[in-house]
Amino acid sequence: MQLLKINRMIKNLFGSLCILLVISSCESDLPGFYEFEPYAYSSTDLAAGDWKPVLIADAGAFQLPDPAPAGSDAYKSELAELKSLSENPDAIQKDAIQYWNNDGLVRWNETICRLISKYNLPPAPNDDDSYGVPNAAAPDQYPYFPFAHPTYACRALAYMSGAHYDALISAWKLKSQFNRARHQTADPSIRLHLPASELPSYPAEGAVIAAVSEVMLSALFPLDKTEIQKLSAEHKNSLMWAGKHVKSDITAGDSLGRIIAAEFLKRAATDGMKNAQSPKAISDSIRQAAEARFGWYWKNLEDPERPVGITPLFGKVKPWFIPNVETVRPGPPPAIGSPEFIQAANELKDIQKNLTKKQRAIANFYADGIGTYSPPGHWNRIAAEKIVEARLSPVRAARIIAYMNYAIMDAGISCWDTKYFYYYPRPSQAIPGFKTILGIPNFPAYTSGHSTFSSAAGKVLSHFFPSAAAEFDAVTIEASLSRLYGGIHYRFDSEVGVTSGHLVAEYSVNRAKLDGAE
Amino acid sequence: MKIKRYILILFTLLLFKADIIKGQTPVDNLMMDAGAFCGAVTYTHDSWSKYWEGKLLRDNRNIGTLTRQTFMPMFALGLTKKINLLVAMPYVSTAPSAGQFIGQSGFQDLGVWLKARLINWETETGTLTLHGVAGASTPVTDYNKDYQPFSLGLGAKELSMRAILHYQLSNGIFVRGSFSGHVRDNIEIERDYYFTTEPVYSNQVDMPNAVMYGVQLGAWLFNNSFNIFGNFEGMNSLSGHDIRRQDMPFPSNKMNMTRAGLNLQYYTPFLKGLSLIASAGQVLSGRNMGKSAMVTGGLSYQFGIWNK
Numbered sequence: 001m002q003l004l005k006i007n008r009m010i011k012n013l014f015g016s017l018c019i020l021l022v023i024s025s026c027e028s029d030l031p032g033f034y035e036f037e038p039y040a041y042s043s044t045d046l047a048a049g050d051w052k053p054v055l056i057a058d059a060g061a062f063q064l065p066d067p068a069p070a071g072s073d074a075y076k077s078e079l080a081e082l083k084s085l086s087e088n089p090d091a092i093q094k095d096a097i098q099y100w101n102n103d104g105l106v107r108w109n110e111t112i113c114r115l116i117s118k119y120n121l122p123p124a125p126n127d128d129d130s131y132g133v134p135n136a137a138a139p140d141q142y143p144y145f146p147f148a149h150p151t152y153a154c155r156a157l158a159y160m161s162g163a164h165y166d167a168l169i170s171a172w173k174l175k176s177q178f179n180r181a182r183h184q185t186a187d188p189s190i191r192l193h194l195p196a197s198e199l200p201s202y203p204a205e206g207a208v209i210a211a212v213s214e215v216m217l218s219a220l221f222p223l224d225k226t227e228i229q230k231l232s233a234e235h236k237n238s239l240m241w242a243g244k245h246v247k248s249d250i251t252a253g254d255s256l257g258r259i260i261a262a263e264f265l266k267r268a269a270t271d272g273m274k275n276a277q278s279p280k281a282i283s284d285s286i287r288q289a290a291e292a293r294f295g296w297y298w299k300n301l302e303d304p305e306r307p308v309g310i311t312p313l314f315g316k317v318k319p320w321f322i323p324n325v326e327t328v329r330p331g332p333p334p335a336i337g338s339p340e341f342i343q344a345a346n347e348l349k350d351i352q353k354n355l356t357k358k359q360r361a362i363a364n365f366y367a368d369g370i371g372t373y374s375p376p377g378h379w380n381r382i383a384a385e386k387i388v389e390a391r392l393s394p395v396r397a398a399r400i401i402a403y404m405n406y407a408i409m410d411a412g413i414s415c416w417d418t419k420y421f422y423y424y425p426r427p428s429q430a431i432p433g434f435k436t437i438l439g440i441p442n443f444p445a446y447t448s449g450h451s452t453f454s455s456a457a458g459k460v461l462s463h464f465f466p467s468a469a470a471e472f473d474a475v476t477i478e479a480s481l482s483r484l485y486g487g488i489h490y491r492f493d494s495e496v497g498v499t500s501g502h503l504v505a506e507y508s509v510n511r512a513k514l515d516g517a518e
Numbered sequence: 519m520k521i522k523r524y525i526l527i528l529f530t531l532l533l534f535k536a537d538i539i540k541g542q543t544p545v546d547n548l549m550m551d552a553g554a555f556c557g558a559v560t561y562t563h564d565s566w567s568k569y570w571e572g573k574l575l576r577d578n579r580n581i582g583t584l585t586r587q588t589f590m591p592m593f594a595l596g597l598t599k600k601i602n603l604l605v606a607m608p609y610v611s612t613a614p615s616a617g618q619f620i621g622q623s624g625f626q627d628l629g630v631w632l633k634a635r636l637i638n639w640e641t642e643t644g645t646l647t648l649h650g651v652a653g654a655s656t657p658v659t660d661y662n663k664d665y666q667p668f669s670l671g672l673g674a675k676e677l678s679m680r681a682i683l684h685y686q687l688s689n690g691i692f693v694r695g696s697f698s699g700h701v702r703d704n705i706e707i708e709r710d711y712y713f714t715t716e717p718v719y720s721n722q723v724d725m726p727n728a729v730m731y732g733v734q735l736g737a738w739l740f741n742n743s744f745n746i747f748g749n750f751e752g753m754n755s756l757s758g759h760d761i762r763r764q765d766m767p768f769p770s771n772k773m774n775m776t777r778a779g780l781n782l783q784y785y786t787p788f789l790k791g792l793s794l795i796a797s798a799g800q801v802l803s804g805r806n807m808g809k810s811a812m813v814t815g816g817l818s819y820q821f822g823i824w825n826k
Contacts, residue, residue, distance in 0.1 A: 030720045110717070117713035124764040142763070301618060303579035308741075352620075357660055364664055364708035371765050373715050381711065381719075428618045435620035437665060439766070487620075 211257025
């Protein structure tokens with residue numbers, strides 16, 4: 001009797017425990033991307049074929065085979081294929097249609113941000129206290145290539161979104177040239193699972209974007225090539241499942257995207273990035289030059305010490321729009337120990353001592369440190385949300401993202417030039433006993449990278465979304481102050497960074513004003 | 519970038535909760551009588567200089583040794599002969615011995631448990647008891663949870679259910695086994711994008727649930743005034759991700775561990791109801807946690823409020 005009772009009680013107890021665990025194991029399904037409904041474009045920007053591309057000389061230089069004419073047998077069989085593929089998409093296909101939506105531009109932007117987050121990890125020390133350096137020629141050997149730190153990230157974003165933009169200008173030119181009607185015109189019984197648009201359908205803009213992204217990302221993140229190809233294939237397939245494009249639209253878009261992406265890879269191969277992570281001897285000579293000039297120098301305080309900061313020669317990488325780094329280089333920071341320096345150092349000590357919940361939250365919100373999409377990625381996310389809100393066509397959206405990322409990369413080049421020219425110590429080095437809640441980046445303090453990136457991005461976005469300018473300014477200021485709250489920058493690092501980011505961004509905005517889109 | 523890897527030892531608290539349950543009900547297979555009150559304070563010093571980054575045991579000279587000190591006031595009340603209430607609220611302080619990260623201190627989580635004796639089966643040779651414990655805990659301060667391993671805790675609200683099966687011979691030797699499930703609510707962090715194995719566009723973090731288990735072998739000696747037992751226990755997260763190479767740890771890491779320890783309790787003859795508590799433990803294996811060694815000292819005092 002007693003045994004039975006024990007048995008029952010154990011069963012009850014464990015039964016309720018199991019129920020508790022089962023109930024709780026229902027995944028809470030947190031969003032892995034920016035969720036929005038596919039939208040109809042506020043304008044198809046049909047004249048975009050005449051806009052001026054940034055890198056390629058002539059948007060009309062790329063030719064595609066003529067599509068099969070309306071009424072031809074070849075076209076009829078393409079329509080039949082489209083009809084069967086779009087008749088009854090299954091659940092996975094429906095998800096893909098919804099996810100990639102009309103053009104997939106925002107999705108590829110998120111994909112590069114995901115890859116940046118995945119690869120934004122510094123090398124771990126070896127047993128003998130040395131550090132390996134990622135090697136593009138052997139990406140799968142630890143430390144894996146790339147280490148997607150902020151300068152790698154800003155450059156990757158600029159090349160991918162720049163290629164998107166130029167390729168879409170070409171695509172629009174060809175769309176006007178061939179003027180192939182949307183396929184529902186020829187066969188109204190073909191189901192369209194996306195909002196309709198009056199854009200000519202050849203070449204498929206989604207396929208252009210997928211191909212550009214696939215080529216650029218495969219080069220930038222070679223270890224993920226297979227997965228990137230899979231995504232690109234799914235994106236292109238979704239255009240047929242959606243009833244939007246026949247195969248020849250997609251093939252044409254794909255080949256156009258590949259040709260133009262190759263032009264961008266050519267520039268990337270010779271822009272100086274491969275020398276940016278300089279060897280120790282060069283890094284030491286840069287430090288010695290700063291020490292001779294100013295009497296101070298920044299030092300990596302990790303144990304074991306990292307022998308070289310992140311990309312000391314990124315300031316020598318070829319910029320997009322600024323004439324050279326000297327033109328935009330700010331003046332020197334206050335001398336260590338000067339009254340201005342002491343005031344800034346005291347401010348940091350005060351902040352740390354009395355850090356409010358709000359200040360801590362701002363420091364964490366804009367931390368954008370290792371394992372994240374970095375400050376440039378943060379701004380791409382902000383831009384994507386504005387683009388969706390304004391229901392922009394992909395060519396107009398790509399224009400905004402491209403000019404923003406060009407400005408961010410130029411800001412990064414200028415900021416890194418400034419950092420390694422002045423070689424200014426971080427607060428944790430210059431203020432005895434100073435500790436932080438944020439990880440200390442492995443490069444000199446002056447000027448703040450986040451502040452420079454942010455003000456450049458905010459300035460470009462303010463040009464394209466003037467009604468939100470105050471919002472972008474507020475984000476810029478908050479992002480720049482977040483570095484003080486986190487204890488990794490002095491106020492002058494942030495303030496001067498904001499000023500020079502604005503200056504750099506003007507070159508990007510001035511270029512945008514001349515490209516015929518406004 | 520200056521990065522550190524490390525690990526969180528929040529489970530220390532969870533284990534501690536297990537200890538409370540034992541500690542406050544000094545004779546574990548006996549409940550406190552209705553109206554009995556037990557107040558206790560313990561101090562725990564827990565430190566590690568190596569941690570598991572995923573499954574890789576490593577050191578990190580940018581943390582050095584991470585010390586976590588916990589001062590825990592708690593009380594237990596006999597509601598009835600078969601149901602006891604337990605409450606605890608630890609004050610935690612963390613400090614790395616090296617590197618530039620700043621330590622944290624403050625009150626952590628408030629925990630409340632109801633412990634019920636479900637079975638008490640006496641035979642000629644000994645006594646078998648089964649206890650069930652239901653618990654809930656919630657952070658009491660807005661501590662920085664996205665700051666592992668220096669954070670005061672994981673910051674999650676938690677529900678738990680524990681079963682404790684105890685068999686004791688009439689000569690005082692006992693063996694005990696326990697098993698518990700811990701269900702954690704999402705936590706909210708101060709940024710709206712983070713990367714685990716995939717990106718998450720939210721400030722919510724899906725926290726892994728966990729199971730814990732333990733086996734104890736020991737004895738009540740010297741007229742039931744001295745309790746000694748050896749302890750082997752473990753924790754397994756039911757989900758969560760590994761810390762990637764040279765990444766920062768994160769609250770939703772998959773934290774697993776096993777630990778061995780020795781626990782002592784002595785009821786002084788000087789003051790009825792006063793006991794001294796001491797324990798020591800060493801983590802043996804782990805994943806995404808520190809390989810920590812801990813020692814605890816404390817005292818408890820038990821007296822009747824009603825039903826004296």
